[in-house]
Amino acid sequence: MSDLRALLVFAAPHRSALAFSGLLMLCESAAALLVPWAGGLLTEAMLRTADVTPVGLASAGVGIVLTGMLGLFALQALLKFGTTYILGNAADKIVSDLKIRLYDHLQALPLAYYHQRRLGDTLALLTNDVYVLSGFISGTALALVPLLFTAGGAVILMFRIQPSLALLAVILIPLFYLLMKIVGRRLRPLAGQLQEEYATAVAIAQENLGMLPAIKTFTRERQESTRYRDQIDRIFRLNVKQRRIYAALEPLVQLIAAVGIVLVLALASADLAEGRLAPAQLVSFLLYAALLTRPVSGLANVYGQTQTARGAFARLQQAMDEPPEPAGDVGSALTVVKGEIEFRGVSFGYAGRSAALERVDLQVAAGETIAIVGPNGAGKSTLGHLLMRLHEPSAGQILIDGIDIASVSLESLRRQIGVVPQHVLLFNATVRDNIAYGRPEPSQSEIEAAAVAARADDFIARLPQGYDTLIGDRGVRLSGGQQQRLALARALLKDPPILILDEATAMFDPQGEVEYLQASRDALKRRTVLLITHRPASLAAADRIVRMEQGRIVES
Ligand code: ADP
Numbered sequence: 001m002s003d004l005r006a007l008l009v010f011a012a013p014h015r016s017a018l019a020f021s022g023l024l025m026l027c028e029s030a031a032a033l034l035v036p037w038a039g040g041l042l043t044e045a046m047l048r049t050a051d052v053t054p055v056g057l058a059s060a061g062v063g064i065v066l067t068g069m070l071g072l073f074a075l076q077a078l079l080k081f082g083t084t085y086i087l088g089n090a091a092d093k094i095v096s097d098l099k100i101r102l103y104d105h106l107q108a109l110p111l112a113y114y115h116q117r118r119l120g121d122t123l124a125l126l127t128n129d130v131y132v133l134s135g136f137i138s139g140t141a142l143a144l145v146p147l148l149f150t151a152g153g154a155v156i157l158m159f160r161i162q163p164s165l166a167l168l169a170v171i172l173i174p175l176f177y178l179l180m181k182i183v184g185r186r187l188r189p190l191a192g193q194l195q196e197e198y199a200t201a202v203a204i205a206q207e208n209l210g211m212l213p214a215i216k217t218f219t220r221e222r223q224e225s226t227r228y229r230d231q232i233d234r235i236f237r238l239n240v241k242q243r244r245i246y247a248a249l250e251p252l253v254q255l256i257a258a259v260g261i262v263l264v265l266a267l268a269s270a271d272l273a274e275g276r277l278a279p280a281q282l283v284s285f286l287l288y289a290a291l292l293t294r295p296v297s298g299l300a301n302v303y304g305q306t307q308t309a310r311g312a313f314a315r316l317q318q319a320m321d322e323p324p325e326p327a328g329d330v331g332s333a334l335t336v337v338k339g340e341i342e343f344r345g346v347s348f349g350y351a352g353r354s355a356a357l358e359r360v361d362l363q364v365a366a367g368e369t370i371a372i373v374g375p376n377g378a379g380k381s382t383l384g385h386l387l388m389r390l391h392e393p394s395a396g397q398i399l400i401d402g403i404d405i406a407s408v409s410l411e412s413l414r415r416q417i418g419v420v421p422q423h424v425l426l427f428n429a430t431v432r433d434n435i436a437y438g439r440p441e442p443s444q445s446e447i448e449a450a451a452v453a454a455r456a457d458d459f460i461a462r463l464p465q466g467y468d469t470l471i472g473d474r475g476v477r478l479s480g481g482q483q484q485r486l487a488l489a490r491a492l493l494k495d496p497p498i499l500i501l502d503e504a505t506a507m508f509d510p511q512g513e514v515e516y517l518q519a520s521r522d523a524l525k526r527r528t529v530l531l532i533t534h535r536p537a538s539l540a541a542a543d544r545i546v547r548m549e550q551g552r553i554v555e556s
Contacts, residue, residue: 006317007137010094010101017090021083022145028079029149031072033157036287038069043280083146091138099130102316108324111390112351120203125319128198129312136309140302147295154288161285162277165264169289172260176253176296180303183249187242191308194238195315201231246304257293264289325389325410334408334416338366338401339497339528341387346396348386356382358551359396366401369529371542378548380532381422384500387530388417400498418491420504422532424483426475431460432467434475434486438494450493453523455516456485480507488516492523499524502532510537517541 011018045061106122114122158166208215208224215224268285271277277285343362349355356379364370372380385391386398389410398405405413418438426434435450436442447467451457459482463469475483484507491499505513514537524541531542539545547555 007094007133007313010098011090013097014090014093017086021086021090021142024079024083024086025146026149028076028083029146029153031076031079032150032291033153033288034072035069036154036157036284036291038065038072039287040280040284041065042069043283044278047279087142088138091134091142094137095130095134098133098316099126102126102130102320105320105322105324108327109319109322110325113322116351118199118203118207120201120206121199122319123206124195124199124202125316127202128195129315132195132308132312133316136305136312140305140309143298144302147298151292151295154291158285158288158292161281161288162268162271165267165271165285168264168267169260169292172256175256176299179249179253179256180299183245184303184307187245187304188307188311190238190242190245191304192311194235194242195308195311197231197235197238201228201235204228204231242304246301249304250301253296253299254293257296261286261289261293327410329409329411331407331409331412333412334400334403334405335412339416340364340366340399340401341498341528341530342397342399342402343383343386344397344399346386346393346398348382348391348393350391355551357386357393360551360553362546362553362556364528364530366528367525368544369524369531369542371531371533371539371545372548373532373534373539373545374548374554379551380548381502382551383548384419384502384530384532387498387500388414388419415494416496417498417500418494418496419500420484420487420491420502422502422506424475424487426471426478426483426486428470428473430465430468430470431463431486434471435489435493437490442493446493447489450489451485453492453520454485454489455512456482456489459485481509481512484508485516488520492520496527498528498530500530500532503534504531505533505535505538513537 042062042065045065048061102125106126155166155170158169204224204227208228215221264285268277268282272279272282341362341364343360346357346360347355348357360379360383362383372383374380382391386393387405389405392406400413400416427437432444432447435447435456439446444467448457451460460466460469469477471477471486475486478486484504488501488504491501505516508516513535517537517540521541531538533539544556546553
């Protein structure tokens, strides 16, 4: 339970609602505990009818007790409504807070985090694990409180009636505990495994649906379907195993409780015969014992769900413990006046890989357009990633206008740089919203100017709804070259002093490329541009060509 205690941090802001429903629960338990007492009174009144008291008077007593009992049940129902409603809301809020905190944290994690794991695992955190926790908080943890109140109250009141009998009921408690421990040892690894397999299923589905074109063109439907089915089967078999334990647990616990009651009855009949116990007391006692069996049999469920929730929370905490990037506004603000860039002895390697950059020295003058060429994997794109601080160098410094970018805030740094990446990332939104992404509330004329500069205006005009056309997930409803032009327009609208074009014209036809270069000559001239390219036309537009091989600059 210790790790789940960290959940209290999320519960703290809702403590007044929680405290209020705690109070209601206390009242609910008190009402429940009054019922056996009323049962005793009822028995007394009924027995009196059979004895000496005048009939009218006794049945009046029975009537009063019965009415009182009815009142108690109504009160219990009302309190139950109150606690369910208020607690449910508080639990929902706790889980909502948790989801938002988790999402913000995941968003703040460095890209390296995602490069090292499946996206499906992260998605499973936001879906399955949060869902398990939400069920645990509202369905289990909070439902446990009134059960414990009632059980505790019942035991105390049983002691007041007949300590020797109560002792018997209490002796059973360690027995239950032992049973839970044994079962828990089997349930815990099962719960972990189950969630692991669930995450794999999400990962398979998520990856495959994103890879549909490849699946279809390579006609891999059957294999992928089998792979997914095998995964679902694995989950099913684990569920069966888990259900077998659960299914056995509850009846077993109930059986033990029933044996306890029978024992109590046997002892009680002796007590009754010897006059140590009045019949009314016996009725109360048995009603308390019955009240006690309810929480005890619920305990089995609670225990299993706690194990599952523990696993879910442990995974969540693991993600929450990952160090995020520094907050966007930490560090001094970088204001680029010129746009000079300098790499000074920069080395870097991706996790688990050999060096991608080795002691790179490179100076780019303000307003210069340099082309970076070299074979695949030479480290060209990595230069851009480090300049944006998507990764941090292991040695050396990168300076913009003579300022070490390690000391400036991420937000101010990234605002100065526009990137058209090799793999363009577009949103399932309109053309307009995609172009406007990097700049808050641009005017239509600014958006159009950027589209013209990127030579995107022609094709946009031919789209069915022009700038309002939805382009589909990742821009699937556009051609590769059109996607790149949108990405270019987006980068130009951001209007940064530094521009990184990573194979940005790779999808262009030669004529389009020449047109684009001519059109953007002005736009490029005012900026410092890193042009990662192999295309002769683009090379011709550069002031200087730098050649990279195996993480080093070999020629300038
Ligand atoms: P280029 O742009 O010159 O083709 P990159 O800078 O993209 O090359 O990559 C440099 C090297 O780093 C390559 O060997 C590549 O395999 C490796 N690499 C790139 N991205 C990652 C990553 N996220 N994780 C591990 N290795 C990577």
